[in-house]
Amino acid sequence: MSYNYWDGLNTVASLSxxxxxxxxxxxxxxxxxxxxxxxxxxxxxxxxxxxxxxxxKEFQDCKARQGALEAEAEQYRKMLEQCPQ
Structure with missing residues (x-):
């Protein structure tokens, strides 16, 4: 499968x-x-x-949600690093 510039650009934009x-x-x-x-x-x-x-308990719940969102952001950042330049 060949690399399609526009698909790649759309992927980067979506991940960003x-x-x-x-x-x-x-x-x-x-x-x-x-x-x-x-x-x-x-x-x-x-x-x-x-x-x-x-x-x-609310504080602990919020901290857990914050940690989960930060981990999610890190996953997206790593995926962005893998995109062709």
Whole structure:
């Protein structure tokens, strides 16, 4: 199968879009990570352990989603490196 310039260009464009989207999503969720972290400490400082536990779980969930998005972005970056120049 021969290399088609336009197919290759479309592949690079698609991978670039996916990479950028994953980076933006990871950056966006970083705000949720910070908000959940702050809410956890505020609830803890107020002595509300039930609310603090809830926010800590939310913080952990957000951190996991952020990590997954960063890993996804890394996969797209590696695929982009494999594309012909």
């Amino acid at each position: 879009s996916a990479y950028n989207g994953a980076i933006i999503a990871a950056g966006t969720i970083a705000g949720a990570v910070a908000a959940a972290y702050n809410a956890y400490y505020a609830a803890q400082a107020a002595g509300d352990n039930v609310e603090a536990d809830r926010w800590y």
